[in-house]
Amino acid sequence: MTKQKGFTTTLLHADRLRKPEFGALHQPIHTAVTWGFDDVQGLVDVFQNKAKGFAYSRQGNPTTAALESKVTMMEGGLASVSFATGMAAIMATVFALVKEGSHIIASSYLFGNTRSILQTFTEIGLDISFVDATSVDNIKAAYRDNTCMVMVETIANPATQIADLENIGEFCAEKGMIYVVDNTMTSPYIFQPVTVKASLVINSLTKYIGGHGNALGGSVTDTGLYDWANYPGIAPIIREQIKPEMQGITQIRKRGLRDGGGTLAPEAAHSLSVGAETLALRLERACGNAGALAAYLNGHPLVDKVYYPGLTSHPQHERAKKLFRFNGGLMSFALKDGVDVFAFLNHLQVVIKSSNLGDTRTLAIPVAQTIFFELGPDKRAEMGIPEGMIRLSVGIEDREDLLEDFKQAFDAVSQ
Ligand SMILES: *Cc1c(COP(=O)(O)O)cnc(C)c1O
Numbered sequence: 001m002t003k004q005k006g007f008t009t010t011l012l013h014a015d016r017l018r019k020p021e022f023g024a025l026h027q028p029i030h031t032a033v034t035w036g037f038d039d040v041q042g043l044v045d046v047f048q049n050k051a052k053g054f055a056y057s058r059q060g061n062p063t064t065a066a067l068e069s070k071v072t073m074m075e076g077g078l079a080s081v082s083f084a085t086g087m088a089a090i091m092a093t094v095f096a097l098v099k100e101g102s103h104i105i106a107s108s109y110l111f112g113n114t115r116s117i118l119q120t121f122t123e124i125g126l127d128i129s130f131v132d133a134t135s136v137d138n139i140k141a142a143y144r145d146n147t148c149m150v151m152v153e154t155i156a157n158p159a160t161q162i163a164d165l166e167n168i169g170e171f172c173a174e175k176g177m178i179y180v181v182d183n184t185m186t187s188p189y190i191f192q193p194v195t196v197k198a199s200l201v202i203n204s205l206t207k208y209i210g211g212h213g214n215a216l217g218g219s220v221t222d223t224g225l226y227d228w229a230n231y232p233g234i235a236p237i238i239r240e241q242i243k244p245e246m247q248g249i250t251q252i253r254k255r256g257l258r259d260g261g262g263t264l265a266p267e268a269a270h271s272l273s274v275g276a277e278t279l280a281l282r283l284e285r286a287c288g289n290a291g292a293l294a295a296y297l298n299g300h301p302l303v304d305k306v307y308y309p310g311l312t313s314h315p316q317h318e319r320a321k322k323l324f325r326f327n328g329g330l331m332s333f334a335l336k337d338g339v340d341v342f343a344f345l346n347h348l349q350v351v352i353k354s355s356n357l358g359d360t361r362t363l364a365i366p367v368a369q370t371i372f373f374e375l376g377p378d379k380r381a382e383m384g385i386p387e388g389m390i391r392l393s394v395g396i397e398d399r400e401d402l403l404e405d406f407k408q409a410f411d412a413v414s415q
Helices: 007-014 040-047 062-075 086-097 112-123 136-142 165-175 236-241 244-258 266-276 279-298 317-323 341-347 373-382 399-414
Strands: 079-083 103-107 127-131 147-153 178-182 200-204 218-222 303-307 330-335 363-366 389-393
Touching (some): 007 279, 062 079, 062 218, 062 266, 086 112, 086 147, 086 178, 086 200, 086 218, 103 112, 112 127, 136 165, 147 165, 165 178, 236 244, 279 303, 341 363
Parallel strands (some): 103 127, 103 147, 147 178, 178 200
Antiparallel strands (some): 303 330, 363 389
């Protein structure tokens, strides 16, 4: 009847349209762990998937459900499940769907903890190949008859490589593989993985979607494109009871969330949900700031190299231009040999030395000494991580204050 509303308008009205009590504009924070039924049949029906409702909060609650429906709208998907963290979402997705004897292909540039959990999965028998996902050719070379899943990120952290998202999507569709895209670094405002045929989209809600560094959370969204009816890993009881398009996400909710227990707290869900309302505004500002900083750093005599998809020198610049609304808020840069990285960082006053990303505040971290410390110098060199690399998650501060802060820090270390 009415035209589909825009990204932000849709988010702002999403809670109200669920008709919370007293006409509340926000979905309330439901802290109840369990729900009572006047007639026991009602309880039984919820347990047997015959009626919608809530039985026990570990596998769902009205507050987390409202957030899940917002994530689904943002991603243009079919349904979502929320988790306590992004890592819990990733863990649950693999754990719930992948069967013994299956093979997974993953990007070798995955977020450090994702790489680590996948490594741990190999120790209990999963077979995982890590390949450079910036070209589909490497995925094709690693493909086997038992490959069931491909996992990539949109923009890698810290060196900002962009996966060959479209071609990998085509290849996964052709081979019937589950295509998992971690959209954390772009967020659904910059890019919707459904447009490149992703099957499942992961978001760390902790980052851009929540946006304020005040709550942890994660989600998995089923785009509706994968044919679960032909996936051998669906449990018989889910096969019997659930319509085919909902079988994958239901298995993630039951085996990943209910059994795994990485449930998002309702208080955190509320913070993330309110944060999401300003995602578009924040990203427009943060990405604008990031572009200005990248241009400034790129020309600076003390800077050796800048890693940012918005620069024409970036190896996947054209891909970013084609697929993404903006080039993101994250960049890295390497200082020239001989410039003291710690002294430079310590001179920054507006920019905070901190490890998070996607915050409203600009955060900087020396990469080799922190998030890539455990790898050691040889592995870092192999992965193209210079010892003097600084990762920057650009926030929404006033642009002049950020530029001024960098200028004075460079001045201080060049004296
Ligand atoms: C931070 C991050 C995660 C993990 O999310 P948490 O909410 O911190 O558990 C996963 N993937 C990417 C790309 C991330 O940046």
